[in-house]
Amino acid sequence: MAELHPLCEPLAPLLGTWRGTGRGSYPTIDDFDYAEELAFGHVGKPFLSMVQRSRDALTGEPLHGEAGYLRALPDGAVELTVAQPSGVVEVDAGSVTKTSDGLVVELESAEVGLTSTAKSVTAVRRRLEVAGSTLVSELWMAAVGEADLIHHVRAELSPDRTSMG
Template structure:
């Protein structure tokens, strides 16, 4: 909408309030690996925001720790459901698309997600993600992944610790 102000945030929708601990921009570093690839370090930024609707927008980008060269990016939407679960849709720059269903615990500031659908042209068959906010300024997460080459078993893939920057 032309002329719309982007510097004023609308009130958070009541359905999103329990997930308010995730809102903001987070920046830090992580490490990754998998049985079929060499371990690596990376820098990362995650941003979660809302527009007053009952959904959070999500973007993530990573870069090589050694050179700053761009690596991976993904974006999507997080939507709390009336039954207390969470539905997340993510599209990755690699062409992979995920629909994840999960739970959140407001008191412990955690979110756990498991893929209900993975669509892609690669060998990935399942993804699991776990996020936790410590205090108000640290977000950590782990990602497990299964591929046709790992007999469909979830295996550790990524872990990172990010600090809130806004």
């Protein structure tokens, strides 16, 4: 395997596959529980790959997925590009802060692109926090008629080498 690019060193605590459960809500839908798998990898370049999948906690039916790249910049900033099969594409910008036992990545959308059939999403905010052996992933969005960023999902994940299949 390639060595981790020096610019990605602050992001190293994210590397690997994380699994756990979460809860979601939004004014336009019923609250829901889900299982999540979030994987970060690298190829020695100044970015991490990211693949996220979630399933209904009770039925196992797929709910959501996305793939993208978390880019590390020389000034310590980060950028995230994400594509979703629902027709939403994000370009996010933010920061990474090292903590005593992990890191915090905070991102806000700089651009949101939509296909002609995608639901309206106008803004996104993401937060990833690694504290020891726990990764908390949260997302806020302004979508489907809601003008303000509203908390949508929060998952608590643990390192795991298995996959959801």
